[in-house]
Amino acid sequence: MKTASLLLALGMALAAPAFAAEDLTQPLPPRDAKWSFEGLFGTYDRGALQRGFLVYKEVCAACHGLNLVAFHDLAAPGGPGFTVAEAKAIAAGYKIPAEPNDRGDIFDDKGNRLTRPGTLADHFPPPFANDEAARANNNGSLPSDLSLIVKARQGGPNYLYSLLTGFNLKVPHGFAVADGKYYNPYFPGRAIAMPPPLNQGSVSFNDGTSATVTNEAKAVVTFLTWASEPELEARHRIGLQVLAFLVLLAGLLFLSYRKVWHGKKEE
Amino acid sequence: MANPTTPEPTRRDFLYIATGAAATLGVGLAAWPFIDSLNPSTAVLAMASVEADLSAIQPGQQVIFKWRGHPLFVRRRTPKEIAAARAVSPSDLPDGLARNANLTESAPATDANRTIKPEWLVLVGVCTHLGCTPAVSTREAPQGSYGGWLCHCHGSDFDASGRIRKGPAPQNLAVPPYAFIGPTKIRIG
């Protein structure tokens, strides 16, 4: 059949690139890290979420926003599992641009933006006042907002994990890294403007987990996956219920179908 | 049109009833997310509790805050206003109940039952008739005949304790759940 030969050609074409030498213009495929939130029953590792929040707060937040995440989300079901009181304390630790005061001012006498402590209803404040300020502080590059980062990158959590742990590798012979860039084989173009963000001991975890780069990366990627998909646990739970119900219904319908058609020849 | 060789299945057949019931149940359950999606979102619920700083309010003055999308009246009453409000007996009022979310439902509408600290009257600024915002009565611009609020929609007249005295409103202005978290700071909700 003609379709068979087409499929054969397709298969060969897909297999072909595997034999090619490493192409330095292309990024490496992300490494497969194992995640607790994968699979039909996947849920987030609460410890990793809380550690990941710490990594985000202490390391990433200096340059990267998280503007879609609200402080009350930190205490929501399916999230990092902070209590409402803890989430309030975390919120209060952030300075939020204040609403106009009684005199209608949003700047103080020295021209600084007036702020107030955050509340549960507030969102994580952006690290820079605007995109221009962000570029000016980062050699012209714009650090992405991380609220959707896991869904916005091919490879999702594995890509981010590979990227975060893919610094400080030997630069291949013949590959030139531009000034102000860092070699990272998982990044498209393999040269990234972000300096290696995670180091041994960048943060100190209070649950006894040792602050290795791997542990930090694993934790912060878990946290960012939650930031991108806060509905994941509910989705998995409801999904199981829905599928179980539909399989049951399909079974009943199949029996009814057989019974109705019994003795009635169909093709 | 039923074919004589295959009689129509009986309606009592358990299998068909079970299948039909399961399908109906499925449609019913599937409706819930759509219905619930019209309820207030988590962002709205996160705003359900607000804090208000009362320190700038002068005696005799009312400041309006916003709580759950409604105006929230905070009035710093003068001793004269308090005395006038206290002189009224609940049994003489159209609505004899305090309508104070911080007390039991049967609490009588004495002025003491309308406040936590007599000086500060905190009310939901929604007329209990049809939801307009009543206008506050001040020395400069008096409203109504009881020195409290007058609702311009249908003429409900409230006293300086927010109790209905005349007009169509069936209840006293509601006192929201609130607590003092500082000498002049309250949290509502």
Add this chain to the structure above:
Amino acid sequence: MAGHSHYLPKTGFSRWLDQRLPVIRLVNDQFVTFPTPKNLNFWYTFGVILTVMLVLQIVTGIVLAMHYVPTADLAFGSVEQRIMREVNYGWLIRTLHASGASMLFVAVYIHMGRSLYYGSYKAPREILWILGVVLYLLLMATAFFGYTLQWGQMSYWAATVITSLFTAFDQIIPHFGTALSTWVRGDYAVGDATLNRFFSLHYLLPFVIVGVVGLHIWALHVPGNSNPLGIDVKGPQDTVPFHPWYTVKDAFYLTLFLIVFMGFVFYAPNFFSNPDNYIQADPLVTPSEIRPEWYLLPFYAMLRAIPNTLLGVLVLFGAMLTPLFVPWLDTSKVRSCRFRPVMKQLFWVFVATCILLGYVGAHTTDAAWHLGEVDIPLVWLARLGTLYYFAFFWALMPWIGKTEVTRPVPESIAQAVLKKGAVVAKGGEQ
């Protein structure tokens, strides 16, 4: 075949109603006692599946529109923050709607493929087929408008590319194409005005679709269903009432379809989407690879296969409109491919061609297959595919229909069914 009514009102009220507004009679005659060929197979269940999917898209869409904000500044946030995070079950309704669009097209393509294979478009069902093609075009337009609304990078650049197609008409009348494109956008570039009108049209078109679906079902119920044998119903021995025979069969296959659909919704919600669409639209940066949703990829491949823009646009529109002429392009006396050995082969090559075109459409313009030492640029495959697409309809269909030696067609459905036991070696289809 619609025949006379078998409805007998039983109660006083139903008699009263029947003389004034015979809706119960209509439902009874069209969806309960409606005589349906008894040999319809699995592939005929997609009509009901499509109806359910359309209703689901409309219900989820109406709820989403209650939370969505169609302005360039707020659209992305209203989807990704409000709907996905704040609204109760908003994530579920949004995922149902987005994955539902793709699943709807899966069903549409199967439904159309079934029609082509069994010759369901042939007399007396030409209008039925044409209404179906109109529905397909309306669905594509609706899906395109809907894809824009998320206001991610792919949304934005898809809208830009599609609205830019009109500029190709500059080659016929100078400046006319550009003016048309600007008129469609309401701006020099895709922006607030474009988003707002696309939202309006995305809300309007589904109701137009419902209307055309009504006509489609009407046109189906005048001649009655076609069937895998492609022969006319000869009498009551060939049919069964729609209910309960086909209600239960369709419900069963609908449930299987829903299981697959829910698998995507709950366990792979982003299977049909592109990561770039989780980045807010940026009019200053085009993503490195842009491509439309999968169901438009074959047409996208054709567009890119033609080096001249105007010609490409004409080929694109030509490919979309060609199916309208199928009832007259097919000259065969026999409907079903079951009895048309040559057409059957050509049909499957056509299906493979559409998949190949889709595959090419998903890759960059300079992509190639490496077969040993030889590079096959995908654009050449797209050109071959485009050629076959048009040849299939405009040359092979009329020609094969006249020259093909068909296999003997059974006398009637009832006879074929009785004989089935004797004819075991019938080939690899149902």
